[in-house]
Amino acid sequence: MESDFDVIVAGGGVCGLIAAKEIASSNLRVSVLEENFEIGIPERCAGLISVKALTSLGLFPSRKIVNNEIKRALVYSPLGSKVEINATKQKIVVLNRREFDREIARIAEKYGAFIDLGQKVLNVDDKDKLVRVKTAKYERKAKILVDARGLSSLRSKHGFLQAAQYDIQGSWFEKDRVEVYLDNKVSPGFFKWLIPLNEDIARLGVAGYRINPYEILDEFIKNRKAKVIKKVASPIFVGGALKNFVHGKIVCVGDAAGQTKPTTGGGIFTGGVGALLAGKAISRSLINDDPLALRDYEAEWKRIFGKEFMIMKQARKIYERIDNERIEEIIKKLSCSNILNELSDKADFDYHSIGISQILTIIRDYPSLALDFIKLGLSTLFNLFKS
Numbered sequence: 001m002e003s004d005f006d007v008i009v010a011g012g013g014v015c016g017l018i019a020a021k022e023i024a025s026s027n028l029r030v031s032v033l034e035e036n037f038e039i040g041i042p043e044r045c046a047g048l049i050s051v052k053a054l055t056s057l058g059l060f061p062s063r064k065i066v067n068n069e070i071k072r073a074l075v076y077s078p079l080g081s082k083v084e085i086n087a088t089k090q091k092i093v094v095l096n097r098r099e100f101d102r103e104i105a106r107i108a109e110k111y112g113a114f115i116d117l118g119q120k121v122l123n124v125d126d127k128d129k130l131v132r133v134k135t136a137k138y139e140r141k142a143k144i145l146v147d148a149r150g151l152s153s154l155r156s157k158h159g160f161l162q163a164a165q166y167d168i169q170g171s172w173f174e175k176d177r178v179e180v181y182l183d184n185k186v187s188p189g190f191f192k193w194l195i196p197l198n199e200d201i202a203r204l205g206v207a208g209y210r211i212n213p214y215e216i217l218d219e220f221i222k223n224r225k226a227k228v229i230k231k232v233a234s235p236i237f238v239g240g241a242l243k244n245f246v247h248g249k250i251v252c253v254g255d256a257a258g259q260t261k262p263t264t265g266g267g268i269f270t271g272g273v274g275a276l277l278a279g280k281a282i283s284r285s286l287i288n289d290d291p292l293a294l295r296d297y298e299a300e301w302k303r304i305f306g307k308e309f310m311i312m313k314q315a316r317k318i319y320e321r322i323d324n325e326r327i328e329e330i331i332k333k334l335s336c337s338n339i340l341n342e343l344s345d346k347a348d349f350d351y352h353s354i355g356i357s358q359i360l361t362i363i364r365d366y367p368s369l370a371l372d373f374i375k376l377g378l379s380t381l382f383n384l385f386k387s
């Protein structure tokens with residue numbers, strides 16, 4: 001039985017395209033099947049990424065793919081206290097996700113990947129030597145299938161938050177400053193965010209457990225002058241990565257593997273690195289006829305992000321259990337502490353454990369607060385840092 005392709009990638013989002021680019025660059029035959037008729041549409045992302053992360057994925061912050069640069073973050077407590085963090089050192093940009101995805105698609109095609117749009121994968125059969133992939137139009141066979149279908153194919157019972165995002169036009173935000181609104185009553189387990197694309201357009205979003213995100217966003221803009229240009233709704237996953245990314249001839253990458261940060265649900269960097277590593281391991285496996293090489297992908301991703309994800313998950317557990325009064329207290333203490341300068345100086349946008357450990361020092365310095373947090377799982381978090 002002959003294969004039609006060496007690898008079929010199901011899903012032409014950022015991670016599927018990065019994996020395809022990587023595999024095609026080794027002269028292997030790759031096909032990407034994307035259910036939508038255009039790459040990068042619909043745009044369901046806030047697009048925040050560090051320049052460091054972008055370059056590690058092999059892309060540069062060109063004008064075409066970058067909408068804006070962020071220099072500051074203003075964090076609001078539930079009662080309106082606020083703290084501003086200088087984020088200049090972190091070099092954060094806001095991506096134009098449509099152009100970003102299209103740029104990766106162009107590179108993948110340049111290497112020889114074949115991208116077929118409007119092809120929804122309806123069935124995958126991996127019982128034989130080759131994987132059979134069915135769409136409404138045809139059936140294709142490949143040696144390996146990369147599952148990059150995003151959250152739609154992630155098998156997890158927990159960790160999904162309801163989320164929505166508006167593109168709004170207004171004049172009350174600042175171009176270089178993101179805003180974060182913490183409130184465990186309004187958006188349990190998450191927050192509202194405002195990310196400017198330029199002087200007068202911003203992405204305003206909210207996520208949380210069991211919320212009606214549209215109601216919350218409508219309430220937020222009610223008393224502010226804002227014209228809604230676009231609305232999207234899409235879940236965010238914060239439940240942690242799958243135990244295994246490789247199942248025989250099927251390799252999961254990106255959101256389909258749960259590779260989104262358990263703190264913020266950001267997945268361009270962590271999933272993109274997953275796709276890069278998967279692409280390299282698949283190429284090695286096929287070129288050397290060594291199925292075991294696929295395991296390198298899992299091992300390497302966990303070496304980079306394993307502990308990081310455990311710390312983020314435990315920090316999330318604590319955040320989900322604290323009430324608004326405690327959030328208020330931490331923001332107030334943070335605003336008059338020198339940790340703020342340290343956060344600006346050392347916090348890493350891609351590895352949140354650094355910022356988490358800095359915030360922990362505030363809790364540790366206030367015995368009454370620390371005592372409260374011990375009940376919420378503080379010791380486990382400290383132990384993770386030590387391990």
Ligand SMILES: Cc1cc2nc3c(=O)[nH]c(=O)nc-3n(C[C@H](O)[C@H](O)[C@H](O)COP(=O)(O)OP(=O)(O)OC[C@H]3O[C@@H](n4cnc5c(N)ncnc54)[C@H](O)[C@@H]3O)c2cc1C
Nearest residue numbers: 011013014015035045046047048121150254255266267268
């Ligand atoms: C509101 C929101 C804001 C976010 N903000 C950020 C942020 O600021 N920074 C950040 O790093 N991350 C952010 N994320 C997360 C980020 O968008 C994802 O982690 C990232 O896009 C994952 O890429 P992916 O390729 O794994 O999946 P997706 O981008 O979901 O791509 C999956 C692709 O598969 C296709 N597909 C699905 N099913 C099939 C099928 N059966 N057949 C064929 N094709 C199929 C889909 O059409 C899609 O194109 C945000 C997410 C949301 C929802």
